Amino acid sequence: MKVNQAEFIISAVGPSQYPPDALPEIALAGRSNVGKSSLINRMIQRKNLARTSSQPGKTQQLNYYKINSDLFFVDLPGYGYARVSKSKREIWGKFIEEYLLHREYLKLVLLVIDLRHPPSKDDQAMYSWLKHHGVPVCVVTTKADKITKGHWQKHVKIVKETLQFDKSDHFVLFSSELGLGKDELWSIIEQTIGY
Ligand code: GDP
Numbered sequence: 231m232k233v234n235q236a237e238f239i240i241s242a243v244g245p246s247q248y249p250p251d252a253l254p255e256i257a258l259a260g261r262s263n264v265g266k267s268s269l270i271n272r273m274i275q276r277k278n279l280a281r282t283s284s285q286p287g288k289t290q291q292l293n294y295y296k297i298n299s300d301l302f303f304v305d306l307p308g309y310g311y312a313r314v315s316k317s318k319r320e321i322w323g324k325f326i327e328e329y330l331l332h333r334e335y336l337k338l339v340l341l342v343i344d345l346r347h348p349p350s351k352d353d354q355a356m357y358s359w360l361k362h363h364g365v366p367v368c369v370v371t372t373k374a375d376k377i378t379k380g381h382w383q384k385h386v387k388i389v390k391e392t393l394q395f396d397k398s399d400h401f402v403l404f405s406s407e408l409g410l411g412k413d414e415l416w417s418i419i420e421q422t423i424g425y
Contacts, residue, residue, distance in 0.1 A: 231300065231416050231425060236274040239294040239302070245328070249294055254423040255302045255335045257292075259326075259356055260342035262308030265372040268406035269342060270295060270303050273415065280305060290325060301423055304329075304336075309352050330365055338366045338422045340415075345371035345385050345403070348392045357393045368400040368418055369393065375405040 242248050258266045267280035280295060280303075293305040306326055330339065341357055343349050349357070360367045371389055374382060382403060395401065400418045404411035419425075 231298070231420055233274045234298055236276060236279055236295060236297050238279060239296050241291040241293050243291050248292070248333070249296070249302065251296075251302075253296070253299070253301050253335065254337040255304050255333065256338050256340060256419055256422075257304040257306055257330070257336055258340045258342055259306045260308065261350060261352055264308070264342050264344050265406055266305055266308070266342050269340070269370065269372060269404065270305065272406040272409060272412055273303070292329060300425065301419070302335075309356065330360070331363060336365075338368055338419065340368050340370050342370050342372055343389060343393075345374050345382070345389065346376055348388050354393060357395075361396060366422070368402065368415075369395065370402045370404050370411070370415065372404045372406060374403050374410055375407040 239249055240247055258269065260266050270280035271277060274295075274297060280293070290307050292307075295303040295305070297303060306329070309326075330336065339360055341353070341360065343353050357367065357369070369389070371386065377385060386401075386403060389395070390401070402411045402415050402418065404415065
C-alpha cells in the first residue's frame with residue numbers, strides 16, 4: 231500500500247469516541263515499550279506520528295491513526311506493566327477485551343513481541359486468549375536488528391514454541407530500525423482487508 235496520508239485521529243477512552251468511519255481496523259497489542267509506536271511509524275514511513283513511549287501503563291486509551299482513506303491502525307494500551315495496580319489492570323483489561331471481542335471493524339490484531347526474549351506470561355496469555363476467542367492475529371517479532379542475523383531463526387523457534395504458535399497464523403520478523411518485514415506486513419494487511 232502506498233501511504234499518501236497518515237494522521238492521528240483520537241485517543242479514545244471509550245466506545246463513544248471511536249471514529250464513525252466504516253474502515254477496517256488493525257490493532258496493535260504488546261507490552262509497554264515493545265516497539266508498537268515505532269512499528270506504526272515505520273509502516274507509514276514517518277518518524278514521529280505515533281508517539282513513542284508516552285507513559286507506559288497509564289495510557290488507558292485506544293490511539294487511532296488513519297491511513298489514507300483505507301484503514302485505521304489502533305494502538306492498544308501496553309500490557310504487563312508492573313507499576314499498574316491490580317485493580318487498574320483489570321479495568322484496562324476489560325476495556326481492551328470489549329474492543330477486541332465486539333468491535334465490528336476490527337480485522338486483525340498484530341501481537342508485537344520482542345524477538346530477543348521468550349514471550350512473557352502476558353504475551354502467552356494474550357495470544358491464547360485471542361486464539362480462544364477466534365480473533366484473527368498476526369505475530370510480529372520486532373527489534374530483529376538487535377540480534378545477529380545468524381541467530382534470528384533460533385529466536386523465532388523459541389517464540390513459536392513458547393506461544394504454542396498456530397501455523398495457520400501469520401508470523402513476521404520485523405525491525406523498525408531496518409524496515410525489515412515492512413513489505414511482508416503490508417501485504418498481510420492488504421490481504422486481510424481485501425485491498
Ligand atoms: P511502545 O511503547 O510499544 O510504543 O514502544 P516504542 O515504539 O516507543 O519503542 C520503545 C523503545 O524501543 C524506543 O526506544 C524505540 O526506539 C526502541 N525500538 C522500537 N522498535 C525498535 C527496533 O525495531 N529496533 C531497535 N533497535 N529499537 C527499537
